[in-house]
Amino acid sequence: MTKQKNKGQVGILVALLVFIAILSVGGVYFWQKYENSQKTPPGPKNTGDLSEEEFNDSGRAKAILDETDLWPIYEDAAAGFSVKYPANVSLAASDTTADLRLTVEATKIDNLDSPMYSQAAALNNQAALALGQYGQDVDWPLNTSKKVASLDNGINAQEFMVLGRFEVCDVVFERRLLFFNHDSQIVITLRGPQAKIVAAMPEFFRTDPQNCFEEKIWDFDRQAEFYQQLSAGQAPADAQEWFDAFDQIVKTIKIN
Incomplete structure (x- = not known):
């Protein structure tokens, strides 16, 4: 129990x-x-304000440190290229007041009919550049400025400076790039401010009252020295800005 x-x-x-x-x-x-x-509950991550960690890990913020990412872009799908240019450069052909003026011309080789840019010269230069050679002169290039420039996608180009055309009184400041793609000839030109450069570098100019009145014209014996000073980065600001801007623009060219 x-x-x-x-x-x-x-x-x-x-x-x-x-x-x-x-x-x-x-x-x-x-x-x-x-x-x-x-x-x-955790809220959404604020992606509008990049932290130091996001900057280092993602690389997104780092990309905008290259000023060319913010530049306007010119694209020509038919000729298969694009180029960027600084905001202080005018692309409007009719704008004659801007200090820095850019023109971009793409013409089918078959349609070339200018005496300075002929179809025959284009075909010769296309073949020469493919071999890494400068080729035939077009326009009025300063001899010391002529060189072969290497562009994107293995394309070579003629690079040269034009300081005057046709007659003794003419003074211009142009840097030019000529290359070929998709059976087209592309010419990119950056023009500098004539009056400002002449005023800033008077030692390279003279007067010829008999032919040009009191207008400043080139001291032709010093044109090579003018180019060398710019190439060395030792020119006054107005001239150097024009010269350097061209080099920066060329570096942005993309070719497909």
Whole structure:
């Protein structure tokens, strides 16, 4: 009788312990659920303000450090190229007031009919440039300025400077690039501010009252020196800005 009573007490005790365990587990579960419900859910990441870590890891912010990423772009799908230019350079052909003026001309070789840019000269130069050679002169290039420039996608180009045309009184400041793509001849020209450069570098000019009145004209014996000074980066600001801007523009050319 005593043994049966003890067995009954043990059974009750075991049942009680199981019940307490169930309550404990359930309490922990519901407490955790309650705690989680009180936490503020994470909000969206603010991508508008790049942190130092985002700058270093993503590289997105680093890209805008190249000023050319913000430059206007000129594209010619038919001739298969694009070029960028600084904001202070005018691409409008009719704008004669801007200090720096850019023109971009793409013409099918079959359509060339200018005496200075003939179809025959284009075909000769296309073949020469493909071999890394300068080729035939076009326009009025300063001899010391002529060179072969390497562009994007393995394309070579004639690079040269024009300081005057046709007659002794003419003074211009032009840097030119000529190359071929998709059976087209492309000529990119950057013109500098004539009056400002003449005023800034008077030692390279003279007067010829008999032919040009009091107008400043080139001292032709010093044109090579003029180019060398610019190439060395030692010219006054107005002239150097024009010269350097051309080099920067050429570096942005993409060809497909």
